[in-house]
Amino acid sequence: MTEPSLDRIWTLLLAARGQRDRLREHSPTFGLSFFGDTQPEITGADDANAALVWRGDKFDAGPGLPPEALDFVELYLPVLAAQSEHPVVVGHLGQSIDAQIATRSGDSCYVTGKENLTHLHRMRALCDAIVVGAGTVAADDPRLTTRLVAGPNPVRIVIDTERRLSGNQRIFSDADAETLLVCCADRISHDELGRKLIAAPRQGRGLDLRAVLEALTRRGLHSLFIEGGGVTVSRWMKAGLLDRLQIATAPVIIGAGRPGLSLPASETMRACRRPPYKLFKMGDDILWDFDLRGDTLESSEPSHHRQAPMRLH
Incomplete structure (x- = not known):
């Protein structure tokens, strides 16, 4: 186009x-x-x-x-289906061909190219909220706005289970968009609870993400974009809360770095997940858009309804 x-x-x-x-x-x-x-x-x-x-x-x-x-529209229609009764949660990772999202030191600027970065900003504009982990905020001090495209800035959700962030990061002080901090309930005093803080129960080493999702939907945030990092996206996927997973793979080899997804092991190939997907060409990168609600475990053979990459201009 x-x-x-x-x-x-x-x-x-x-x-x-x-x-x-x-x-x-x-x-x-x-x-x-x-x-x-x-x-x-x-x-x-x-x-x-x-x-x-x-x-x-x-x-x-x-x-x-x-x-x-x-081709362009099909990538974005699923997130537009979000409703109060049926929120839509989309995870995204940009990784190297050897499945690393950053170097060992944490440098990730930039693994994928400008086309995928523009796609991220489009997803932000179409979603009610963008969710990132404390590690991403600490490492990148991101703005999490839609400055590359026309459209509204999403509400910015930072998951900081132990409340370790200093609060000096710019998303906590700028006026670009609202920022909500989600912490374990035992890290927030009763007097602090309010618009900018959300308390969630602890679950294992993290938070009860289903409770987090419910708290966000009660605030009218029905479409969530889980943008990173790898630990955060992996936790939402382990919890079974992702409707779609987007993985943009760039033609770069990082070596021993910081991995993207980290999921429980499967003992056999038959037990491995094979969700249907579509491929989208973004410059030199390939974006895999997985429909995790259309998953199948019935066969170790690849499905036949996949398609060649669509180029997004």
Whole structure:
């Protein structure tokens, strides 16, 4: 797609994000269409010009969507299905070809290329909240905003189980977006509980992430983007709370560094998970988009509904 066409489709996705919650209680189905050079407008679900169609629980591509935009749109539609009753949680890791997300010293700027970085900012803009671990905040002092794309900044959620962060990181003091700190309940005094602090029960070496998810959804945060690091994404996946997992693999060899996913061992290949996926080409990187709710353990043979990489321009 040309840059103007991509901008137009991105405007459509942002409109879908904004209209989903406002309209779904009043209409089980509706469409979003383009009219000339104006912003997307609401139309009937059966309108031939509808580029996106809300069907009660998800958005689908409509007949009015240009065919060349389908690959781009399909990557982002799942997160737009988030609702209060059915939150959507997406994890993302950017790693080397040997499955490292940083060097041994923690340097990760940048493992993947600019196309994947832009994708991260798009995911932030479409999600209600972005979740990172304390280690990522301590190592990178990230801003976690959408400065590379048009769209709103998400609420920033920092999981710091033992409350070890100094609080001097910029996300705790800037005015770019709201930041919430999630800690173990025994690390927060009663007087401190409020808008910026969330107490969660301890579970093993971390937090009860299901309780964290429930606390966030009660605040109206129904779509969560778990951006890192590897420990945080792995814990959400172990807890069975990820709906989708995105892994961007870059053509770089790091060697002994900091690994991405760390999951319990499987004794046999038959016991290994083989979730369906789609591939997306992002510059020199390949992004694997796994549907973890469509998992299968039935065969050790690869499935046949995979497809060649789609290039996102």
